[in-house]
Amino acid sequence: TNTSQPKRADRSKVYMADLESTLHYSLRVEAARAATLSGAQLAAFKCYVATLVKYFPGRPCVQTYLQNLDSWLRNWTEPELPRSALKEAMKNNRDASHPAVLPTNVTWVGCQGSEPHFRGYPCGLWTIFHLLTIQAAQSGPDKELPLEVLSTMRCYVRHFFGCQECAQHFEAMAAESMDRVTGREEAVLWLWSHHNEVNARLAGGDTEDPNFPKLQWPPPDMCPQCHREERGVHAWDQLTVLTFLKAHFSPANIYLDFAE
Ligand code: FAD
Structure with missing residues (x-):
């Protein structure tokens, strides 16, 4: 079989294969690059996993995987976490009564590029964090911990995102205005x-x-009502955009095509 067969993706959908590939890559590759995690980097890792447990709408085996990893990390109270111990804790467990499995293959569907060096992981990382900000906005009081997901993203990007230029750009944007966000919908x-x-x-x-x-994004053909014109100048209808984002990044719009 030809595994590099082009996958026909629908850009109005979110694909679980992209999300799980991103989780696998972020946890087992990017976060496991350093020989040991400690200090702010360890805190950023714990924070990322805790946020995923809270808001990632994963399949049951993936939820269990994240929950197990989160409890394991909470029990790790030493200041340094060696990569070998972390790698062991991040292995799949298919035998338990509640299997804990995060697939180890990387399959891009909605994030598939026309060449291997395009799209993929960075596309998946944006998708995951949009999804998490939306899930957080749907699940708690708007004014409570408005920066929960954004600051997790900021820390993840700063400490782990392999594209350093990207990380610097993102940190500059965050430093300029992220702290002024006062609600979960505003965070979205x-x-x-x-x-x-x-x-x-x-x-x-x-x-x-x-x-x-x-x-x-979203372009007019995906959401015509998101766009307006004010005196000949393009403007967004932000309330409609928010409604669109809530539907686009909702669990009901996540498709299992090509998931392992
Ligand atoms: P992406 O921009 O990755 O978007 C992924 C998907 O999200 C799109 O397919 C679409 O479905 C959806 N989407 C698009 N726009 C929005 C939106 N506004 N709101 C919600 N959903 C949307 N690359 C650089 O070359 N230089 C950089 O400085 C840089 N900084 C980055 C910073 C961060 C934090 C991240 C995660 C990535 C960064 N990248 C940077 C990579 C770049 O942004 C893209 O991720 C990459 O080029 C792949 O683009 P893409 O076409 O797959 O779409």
């Missing part, structure tokens, strides 16, 4: 609008996949 819109800022900056550049041009 902060990430959406700053992702669009990144899209605008990267449009036409050499990291752009020619088959997936950087757009201001």
Whole structure:
């Protein structure tokens, strides 16, 4: 069988294969690069896993995997966490009465690029954090811990994201305005609008996949009502955008096609 067969993705859907591939890569590859985790880096890792347990709408075996990893990390009270111990704790357990499995293959569907160096992991990371900000906004009082997910993302990106230039750009945006976010819905819109800022900056550049041009998202054909014109100038209808994001990044819009 030809495993590199092109996968036909529908850009109006979110794919579990992208989400699980991103989790696998972020936890087992990016976070396991350092020989030991300690200090702020260890805290960032614990925070990332705790946020996933709270808000990632995963399949039962993945939820169990994340819960087990989270409890294991909570029990790790020494200041240094060696990579060998972490790698052991991140192994799958298929034999238990509640299997704890995060697939170890990397399969991109919605995030598949036209060449291997395009899209993939960075696309998955944006997708995961949009999803988490939306799930957090749907699950608790708006004014309670508004920065919970955004600050987790900020710490993850700062300490683990392999693209250092990306991390610096993101940190600069975060330092400028993230702390002014006062509600969970505002956090959703902060990430959406700053992702669009990144899209605008990267449009036409050499990291752009020619088959997936950087757009201001969602484009009019995906959400006509999200767009308005005020005196001939483009404007977003932010309430409609929020409604669109809640539907796009909802568990009901996550498809299992190509998931292991
Ligand atoms: P992505 O921009 O990765 O988007 C993924 C998917 O999210 C899209 O397919 C779409 O479905 C959806 N989406 C798009 N825009 C929005 C939005 N505004 N709101 C909600 N959903 C949206 N690359 C660089 O070259 N330089 C950088 O400085 C840089 N900084 C980055 C910082 C961060 C934090 C991250 C996660 C990535 C960064 N990247 C950077 C990578 C870049 O942003 C893209 O992820 C990469 O080029 C792949 O692009 P893509 O076409 O798959 O779409």
